[in-house]
Amino acid sequence: MIQIISGIQNTTAALQAEQTRLDVISENIANANTAHGVDGKPYQRQEVVFESALQQQIGADNANQMPTLKVARIINDNRPPVQIYDPGNPDADDQGMISMPNINIHEEMADLISASRTFEADLAVVKNSRSMAMETLAIGKH
Amino acid sequence: MIEALFNQPGYLAAKKALDAVTLRQEAIANNIANLETPGYKRMDLAPTFQSELENACSAGDAQQIASLQPVLAVDASAVPGGLDGNTVHLENELMQMNQNGMTNALETQLVSNMLSKMRLAITGKS
Amino acid sequence: MSPISGITPLPPGALPGADLLGSSVTSLPGSSAVGGVPGLAPAQPVSGDSFAKMLGNMVSDINTQQNTATQTVNALQSGQNVPLHQAVIVMEEANVSFQLMVEVRNRLLDAYKEITSMQI
Numbered sequence: 344m345i346q347i348i349s350g351i352q353n354t355t356a357a358l359q360a361e362q363t364r365l366d367v368i369s370e371n372i373a374n375a376n377t378a379h380g381v382d383g384k385p386y387q388r389q390e391v392v393f394e395s396a397l398q399q400q401i402g403a404d405n406a407n408q409m410p411t412l413k414v415a416r417i418i419n420d421n422r423p424p425v426q427i428y429d430p431g432n433p434d435a436d437d438q439g440m441i442s443m444p445n446i447n448i449h450e451e452m453a454d455l456i457s458a459s460r461t462f463e464a465d466l467a468v469v470k471n472s473r474s475m476a477m478e479t480l481a482i483g484k485h
Numbered sequence: 486m487i488e489a490l491f492n493q494p495g496y497l498a499a500k501k502a503l504d505a506v507t508l509r510q511e512a513i514a515n516n517i518a519n520l521e522t523p524g525y526k527r528m529d530l531a532p533t534f535q536s537e538l539e540n541a542c543s544a545g546d547a548q549q550i551a552s553l554q555p556v557l558a559v560d561a562s563a564v565p566g567g568l569d570g571n572t573v574h575l576e577n578e579l580m581q582m583n584q585n586g587m588t589n590a591l592e593t594q595l596v597s598n599m600l601s602k603m604r605l606a607i608t609g610k611s
Numbered sequence: 612m613s614p615i616s617g618i619t620p621l622p623p624g625a626l627p628g629a630d631l632l633g634s635s636v637t638s639l640p641g642s643s644a645v646g647g648v649p650g651l652a653p654a655q656p657v658s659g660d661s662f663a664k665m666l667g668n669m670v671s672d673i674n675t676q677q678n679t680a681t682q683t684v685n686a687l688q689s690g691q692n693v694p695l696h697q698a699v700i701v702m703e704e705a706n707v708s709f710q711l712m713v714e715v716r717n718r719l720l721d722a723y724k725e726i727t728s729m730q731i
Binding site: 345346347348349476479480482483 | 687688689690692694695696699700702703706
């Protein structure tokens with residue numbers, strides 16, 4: 344397929360990766376108070392692991408290879424759930440303790456902000472590359 | 486005979502600068518994409534290209550200009566912003582991207598001007 | 612833009628009046644009048660080479676350039692790693708050369724008409 348806007352293949356991958364991260368963070372925040380999930384256990388916080396690998400460029404020389412970003416996997420964080428004393432809750436055990444997901448809202452919000460920032464920066468890159476390509480196409484037009 | 490028409494140092498230099506701009510945009514895009522990747526070192530044009538181009542331009546040597554080749558390299562002067570070793574700073578990358586965009590506008594205009602002048606010389610009308 | 616193919620260099624004597632002009636044509640009319648195109652070297656008055664031969668060389672150079680332009684654009688369209696500015700600039704240069712050739716042809720035709728309309 345013809346490549347009019349060059350050099351933004353990694354940006355596309357990064358946009359997808361950041362979108363995944365945003366989805367995961369939103370789910371963490373939404374389930375911050377889920378003490379009783381589908382499997383009967385409290386919600387376990389999820390995390391996204393990025394990895395970067397050398398991009399294989401078809402037809403280009405090796406001098407300009409750059410690492411590219413992708414989401415390796417979504418893993419379950421292994422923080423143990425916190426125990427909270429809440430005897431009025433129907434899920435409480437005989438001591439009145441209930442297990443809540445170990446999700447720190449402030450931490451999630453900070454992650455959300457940084458993921459959004461990267462996402463918007465990648466969008467700015469695409470916009471910028473596009474306008475540069477338009478300028479290039481106008482070469483020689485009278 | 487046709488080569489003489491297009492072999493002027495200023496014109497060749499503008500075309501080389503466009504090569505460099507394209508490469509640089511790729512590097513900056515990759516830097517921003519890896520903003521959160523631990524251990525990523527930012528990449529940019531190898532700094533030798535700029536000085537080589539300046540030398541060749543002041544010498545006015547068309548052959549030398551035509552043989553230059555811009556390449557990308559890891560930026561050795563970048564410092565990590567945090568504990569994970571990532572050397573990309575977003576505000577720096579955005580500023581470099583703006584600068585690169587302006588350079589692209591300038592060089593495409595230079596090339597367009599040269600071509601218009603040639604057309605004017607040939608046909609008597611632009 | 613269709614590529615020029617099958618243009619053969621003009622055989623000597625094909626252009627009537629070309630020998631009359633001889634090899635004393637040192638520059639294309641009007642081309643040296645514009646400043647800022649400093650590298651445009653006027654065609655050297657080559658001793659021994661006829662004007663028709665010089666013309667033939669020019670036509671084959673332009674043909675090569677058109678072919679290069681077509682190849683570059685084809686490579687771009689087939690998805691190969693051709694930078695966009697390179698394809699655009701190569702196309703524009705081929706256009707300029709083609710215009711040059713057309714203009715030379717027009718001037719030669721004008722010169723021929725003028726010569727043949729001279730009263731002897």
